[in-house]
Each structure stands twice: as structure tokens, then as C-alpha cells.
Amino acid sequence: MAHGAGDGTPHATCGEALVTLLEGYGVDHVFGIPGVHTVELYRGLAASRIRHVTPRHEQGAGFMADGYARVTGKPGVCFVITGPGLTNIATAMAQAYADSIPMLVISSVNARRQLGSGDGRLHELPSQQAVFAGLSAFSHTLLSADELPQVLARAFAVFGSARPRPVHIEIPLDVIVEPAHGMSLVPVAAPARPSAHPQAIAEAADWLAEAERPVILVGGGAVDAATELLELAEYLQAPVTLTINAKGLLPCGHPLLVGSTQSLPPTRALVADADVVLAVGTELGETDYDTVFDGGFAIKGKLIRIDIDAQQLMRNFQPDLSIVADAKQAMGSLALRLHERGSSKSRSTWGAARVAQVRGALDAGYDAPTRSQRRLVEQIAAALPGVIIAGDSTSPVYAANLVHDAPAPRSWFNSSTGYGTLGYGLPAGIGAKLAAPGRPVVCLVGDGGLQFTLPELASAVEVQIPLIVVLWNNFGYGEIRKYMAARDITPVGVDIRTPDFIALARGFGCDAIRVSSPEALAGELQRAARGTVPTVIEILESDWFERVPA
Missing domain, CATH: 3.40.50.1220 (TPP-binding domain)
Known part of the structure; x- marks a missing residue:
């Protein structure tokens, strides 16, 4: 690392020291979108061992960090800008909070003399810290550079020794560029986890x-x-x-x-x-x-x-x-x-x-769609030994939550529990694949959920990972449609416009194909796992139910 880039000399800034400290705590990936308020966080990043991954939306950054954390057990780390960067990542933080997932969100905030001023500064919120305290184990405003080692030590103590949840640290624009002045850049060992009496x-x-x-x-x-x-x-x-x-x-x-x-x-x-x-x-x-x-x-x-x-x-x-x-x-x-x-x-x-x-x-009580969708997940598991499946809120995931037994811990997770958001599966799958490049990773997502974070296909192509996206297409919000019908409510708002996913995926640089049988699915899964780019495998619900009876 170049002299002054986080080595504790007067030439090192707080932002550079942050990168060095993160390296010391074992951070190897950071998910974020640079902005004018965060560029000083990036000053030391290029010379570090940390890989930066750029999503297409900060929500994607949070879900990538979540998927990475669930596979590794280590905190997923995000850099986000003041204001909209934080509000964009809020849903991902809420999902991680609900599921007790370690996530470190580091944001910028307006300069100290401007905090809470209401002057209409760029990206200004009345109080970011107050907003995000409710989505984190703690939210802290760094008021001087010399606080940084202690605050990071607190964060990693939460991740390693307490109930793991997101931690938010915001750094004012004038503090990011403060000299580090001999700051200790040695990570602090986390305390032991509590032992039973x-x-x-x-x-x-x-x-x-x-x-x-x-x-x-x-x-x-x-x-x-x-x-x-x-x-x-x-x-x-x-x-x-x-x-x-x-x-x-x-x-x-x-x-x-x-x-x-x-x-x-x-x-x-x-x-x-x-x-x-x-x-x-x-x-x-x-x-x-x-x-x-x-x-x-x-x-x-x-x-x-x-x-x-x-x-x-x-x-x-x-x-x-x-x-x-x-x-x-x-x-x-x-x-x-x-x-x-x-x-x-x-x-x-x-x-x-x-x-x-x-x-x-x-087993005797499962209905025909559940048994048919069990075949889908069983086929994925059989075709790809050691697979990690990151799911969205979609019909086959709901079914498999009941009928599928994962072969190992940290191999099956989705957003249908806890906070229960849509759009989780694709970016979480990207994070999972970056965490475990030697294992096959499948994102199991519906057509409604995929449209929440569809641009993250570009992120997957950019980082050159052979992520497999299995897309269950029922042309709308199928689970909500059924829920409304079961309550004798005329379905409204659930039959959404569904694009040509095959064309869109190829436009992003992915391979893409549609299949309708377990045999075809097995072959495409194995081919995709040997590939060098992401692959979208689309399955039409009606075709699958017709060809894979219960």
C-alpha cells in the first residue's frame, strides 16, 4: 500500500484508515455505488485487497451483502452515499435486521456544522442517524476521525459475539478527509460469546x-x-x-x-x-x-x-x-x-x-402444485451437488420451504421469512456466488420479484460469475392473485405486464433459455454451471404443471 494510505501517518485520511481497518477485520468485498459524497472512502480502496462490487441500485448492494453474509457468516459491507443511498438500502437492512444477518453499512453524511440545519444541502435528511437506528443494532455518527477504531470494534463485537444485525456508521464529509494522525489500525479482538450458566x-x-x-x-x-x-x-x-x-x-x-x-x-x-x-x-x-x-x-x-x-x-x-x-x-x-x-x-x-x-x-396432505414444485427443487439439488439456493418470495420457494431439506447449513435461504420483501433473490444470489465461487449458486425467483432488481443481471455479468437464475414465470404476482381469490376478492393489480425475459437477459450479456421438463432443466443447469456468464433459465408455470404432474 502506498505511503500514507491508511498507515497512520498525517498524510492518511480517515477514509483511507477505514479501508485499512476493514482489511484487518477480514473484509474482502465491499458493495456500493460511488457518489460525490463518498469518493473519499474510495481513495484507499484501489490499493487494497478488497474487491469492490458495483450494483445498479443500493437496495441491490444491501441484498448482495446479505447473501454474502449468509454464506460466509462474515458481515457484508456496503458503502452508500448520504440521503438517497441510505433510503435505497433501507429495505435490505430491514430484511437483514429481521433475519439477524451481519451487515456493515458505512455512509457519508453532511458536514458536522451542517447536521440538522435544514438548509437544503445536497442529499440532506433531518437526521439519518435517527432514521436508521431502528434498522440496525446501532447507528453512529462519527464526529471525529479518532473515534473510528472504537466504533468499528463495537460493530465487529456485535457481529462476532452478540445477535448479529446491521450496523450503520455515518461519516460527515469533513471527517472523512480528516488526517488519521497516528490512529491505531490494529483490529480489536471480539469478546467471547456468552456461555451458558x-x-x-x-x-x-x-x-x-x-x-x-x-x-x-x-x-x-x-x-x-x-x-x-x-x-x-x-x-x-x-x-x-x-x-x-x-x-x-x-x-x-x-x-x-x-x-x-x-x-x-x-x-x-x-x-x-x-x-x-x-x-x-x-x-x-x-x-x-x-x-x-x-x-x-x-x-x-x-x-x-x-x-x-x-x-x-x-x-x-x-x-x-x-x-x-x-x-x-x-x-x-x-x-x-x-x-x-x-x-x-x-x-x-x-x-x-x-x-x-x-x-x-x-406428504399425504400436500396439494398437486406443491408436489410438482418439489420436483423442480429436487431437480436443482440433484443436478448441482453442493448447490446454494437463494430464493425470492415466489411460489416454488414457498413450497420448498415446506418440502425441501437442504443438504448443509447456509445452503438455502430466501426473503419469504422475516421482513418478506420482493426483489431479494437475484442480488442475494450474486453475493452468495462471490462468497463461494467454487460452488454452484442458483437464484430461484418469480417474474414479479425479478422485475424489482432486474438490472442486477448487469452486475452479475460485470463481476463475471456463472450465477444461475431459475425464473418461475406465472405472469404476475401469482401468490397474491391466489390469496385474493381465496378470500373472494376480485383480483386487482396482480396481472402485471411481463416482459420478454429471454431477450432482456441476453441484452444484459447473460445466456438465456426456456425449459419445461425436469430432464431439460437438469441439462441446462449443468451446462450453466460450467459457463462463464450468468444464465437465466425460464420456466412457465403452466408448462411445468402440465409436464410435471403431481
Whole structure:
């Protein structure tokens, strides 16, 4: 790096020091659109090891950072301009906040003497910090360059040791160019994650060991605890449900894996019948446990909750025993304590046999479209071993959330949970592919959702990644159309103009083709994975349902 570019000398600016510090924290990608208010953040970027990716909209930057973070576990980092850059990225921050995804959003803001002036300065808001405090773990205005190391240390402490959520740091225009003056550019080690209290672990182990019908509910907060979950579930012979963000934590086909069907009657009956329920790293929220919005999910047995967020332990379902701890550490300690204690009850009639019964009832209850769309996702998984599927809010994603078991953690995620936005899938897929260039990545998106962020196809071509976009085309907002019809509401606003996606994709520089059968899809997926540019594979819903009957 050139002398003065973030080395702590008087020639280094705050903006240059920021880049050096980000490198030290392991940041290797930044997503952003340069503007006149942020160019000084870019002064040290060209000489760094950080790759800059330019989306076509700041919302795309946020979703790319989100997809990158979900695959790597590291925070996705964005540079955005004052005012519209921030308001454009707000939806992506809200999705990341809802799903507990680490994201660092660094923005500019007007000079310190102009803050809150109301003078009508370029990009001015009354208070950016106030607006984005509600979409982040914290939002901080950097009032002097020497605050930078401490504020970044706070951000990475959140990402590494607390409930990960977006952090927003805004830097006034006059602070960005301030000299760094000997600023420490050594990253600060994050504190250890909280460990479970031994007495609480002992009590939880007693309850579980004495249980005759234990059930384990696991959420995305346990995404790095697959080994510990497997050991605990097998020791207890306890059925396991996984939220959407926890898919893959038990291997596909495991006899204790119920799946992600907590909103369906057979799984709800299983949970209601449990005498002890262990809930780990899960909000127990509506978008995973009550997607039918009837309030029918119930826990009648004793409830043990483990979560890194003390406040979350008290939301939705009050626990009989609460443990503030990292999921991996707590489940590991719980399994060890159970082994030391020894089991007191025989569960030969619970566990795998009960799961088989539940899955059988679930399979019998799926309608024809769901079974047909399961073939679609199964074909993708079979054709592309190790695939990561980033989904949008679209019909096949809704279906697969129920019927698809991901082969590994961090391999299946989408925007249909939590905040529930459209337009997520394509940019999130780009971020995922940049995070895991050696693995196939599929964006599964509908025609309505793709039109939200369609220009990001150009971004995918620009960064030269063979991302695969599987486009489910039902010529409008099909899920909302069905929702309105089911309530005897005349559909309005859902039959939107659908463009020629094949022509548009090719115009952006992508390969593009339409398929209508599983066999054709398999061949095109494998060809696309060997390519050098993004590929859009369009499937017309009517054609697929005709050729792939349930």
C-alpha cells in the first residue's frame, strides 16, 4: 500500500484508515455505488485487497451483502452515499435486521456544522442517524476521525459475539478527509460469546433426561451448531424442526428430521404433544411457526429456550427455563451434561417412529402444485451437488420451504421469512456466488420479484460469475392473485405486464433459455454451471404443471 494510505501517518485520511481497518477485520468485498459524497472512502480502496462490487441500485448492494453474509457468516459491507443511498438500502437492512444477518453499512453524511440545519444541502435528511437506528443494532455518527477504531470494534463485537444485525456508521464529509494522525489500525479482538450458566445447563439436562416426548425447535441462531445439534438430538431421540434459516442443520433423510413444517397440523400436533420442548436460536415467530396466520401453534409442555439475545427469550412464548448463551456452546454443554448424567427414560416409542408418522401425514396432505414444485427443487439439488439456493418470495420457494431439506447449513435461504420483501433473490444470489465461487449458486425467483432488481443481471455479468437464475414465470404476482381469490376478492393489480425475459437477459450479456421438463432443466443447469456468464433459465408455470404432474 502506498505511503500514507491508511498507515497512520498525517498524510492518511480517515477514509483511507477505514479501508485499512476493514482489511484487518477480514473484509474482502465491499458493495456500493460511488457518489460525490463518498469518493473519499474510495481513495484507499484501489490499493487494497478488497474487491469492490458495483450494483445498479443500493437496495441491490444491501441484498448482495446479505447473501454474502449468509454464506460466509462474515458481515457484508456496503458503502452508500448520504440521503438517497441510505433510503435505497433501507429495505435490505430491514430484511437483514429481521433475519439477524451481519451487515456493515458505512455512509457519508453532511458536514458536522451542517447536521440538522435544514438548509437544503445536497442529499440532506433531518437526521439519518435517527432514521436508521431502528434498522440496525446501532447507528453512529462519527464526529471525529479518532473515534473510528472504537466504533468499528463495537460493530465487529456485535457481529462476532452478540445477535448479529446491521450496523450503520455515518461519516460527515469533513471527517472523512480528516488526517488519521497516528490512529491505531490494529483490529480489536471480539469478546467471547456468552456461555451458558452451569446450573441452568444442569436443570435443562434433568428436564430433558426425564422427558418421555422431547422435541427440539431450532432456528438460524444455531446455524453454526450442526455437530452439537446432531449429538443432542440422537442422544435424546428427539424430533427436530428447523426454521427456514436453519435448514441443513440435520442431514437430509435423518430419521429425526421433521423439516420446516411448524405451520402444518401434523407438526403442530407433534409439538403440542411434547412434554419438554427445547427451542434454540429461534424467535418462535410468525414467519416460521404461523405462516397460515391462525395462531394455532402451541407449546403445552415445559419450554426451555436458549438464545444469545436475552430480550428475545421473553418474546412470543415465555420459557419455563431460559438460558442466555451461544447456541453452539450451550448445546455442546447440554449434550456433555446428559452423557455424564445418563438418561432416565426410555424413548423407544418416540423419536424416529413419531417423525416417520408425521412426515407421512405431511406428504399425504400436500396439494398437486406443491408436489410438482418439489420436483423442480429436487431437480436443482440433484443436478448441482453442493448447490446454494437463494430464493425470492415466489411460489416454488414457498413450497420448498415446506418440502425441501437442504443438504448443509447456509445452503438455502430466501426473503419469504422475516421482513418478506420482493426483489431479494437475484442480488442475494450474486453475493452468495462471490462468497463461494467454487460452488454452484442458483437464484430461484418469480417474474414479479425479478422485475424489482432486474438490472442486477448487469452486475452479475460485470463481476463475471456463472450465477444461475431459475425464473418461475406465472405472469404476475401469482401468490397474491391466489390469496385474493381465496378470500373472494376480485383480483386487482396482480396481472402485471411481463416482459420478454429471454431477450432482456441476453441484452444484459447473460445466456438465456426456456425449459419445461425436469430432464431439460437438469441439462441446462449443468451446462450453466460450467459457463462463464450468468444464465437465466425460464420456466412457465403452466408448462411445468402440465409436464410435471403431481
